[in-house]
Amino acid sequence: MVDDRKLGKNEILRNNILISELFRCGKKQYIHGFVFFHLFIDSVRVPHPENRVFTIFVARKRNFKKAVDRNRVKRLLRESYRINKYLLSNYDIPENKVLLLGLVCISNSVPSYDGTESTVRSYLDNFHKLNSENEAD
Numbered sequence: 001m002v003d004d005r006k007l008g009k010n011e012i013l014r015n016n017i018l019i020s021e022l023f024r025c026g027k028k029q030y031i032h033g034f035v036f037f038h039l040f041i042d043s044v045r046v047p048h049p050e051n052r053v054f055t056i057f058v059a060r061k062r063n064f065k066k067a068v069d070r071n072r073v074k075r076l077l078r079e080s081y082r083i084n085k086y087l088l089s090n091y092d093i094p095e096n097k098v099l100l101l102g103l104v105c106i107s108n109s110v111p112s113y114d115g116t117e118s119t120v121r122s123y124l125d126n127f128h129k130l131n132s133e134n135e136a137d
Helices: 016-025 067-090 113-125 127-136
Strands: 027-031 034-042 053-059 097-105
Touching (some): 016 053, 067 097, 113 127
Parallel strands (some): 053 097
16 A cells, blocks of 8 residues: 655656746746746656656745755645645646646745645645636636
């Protein structure tokens, strides 16, 4: 039995070209001190196409001067995403495509776990609605 709540190394977005494309061309959504980016790309461009979703977690040095704070924010984002990533299973990713997600904290203070978790949950829960509205434009 495979535990769906794990966040494996091969689910993390590490390719610099894909990261810059996500932030340059991806659609963004601002929610309570966070920015969420998403972009669909062809599955042949990623190293592990068996995974359908790749994610990056960002805490900017401009907002968090201490590495301890940046690491704490990224840890909160990772944990919140890991717990709630099952909500993306409700969304059908198009065939031969993968989803790139970027979770960025733009707040100037370290958020609480409860606030981070509820924001990430609301974004992932409404992802299909947000994406269908953006596609209609």
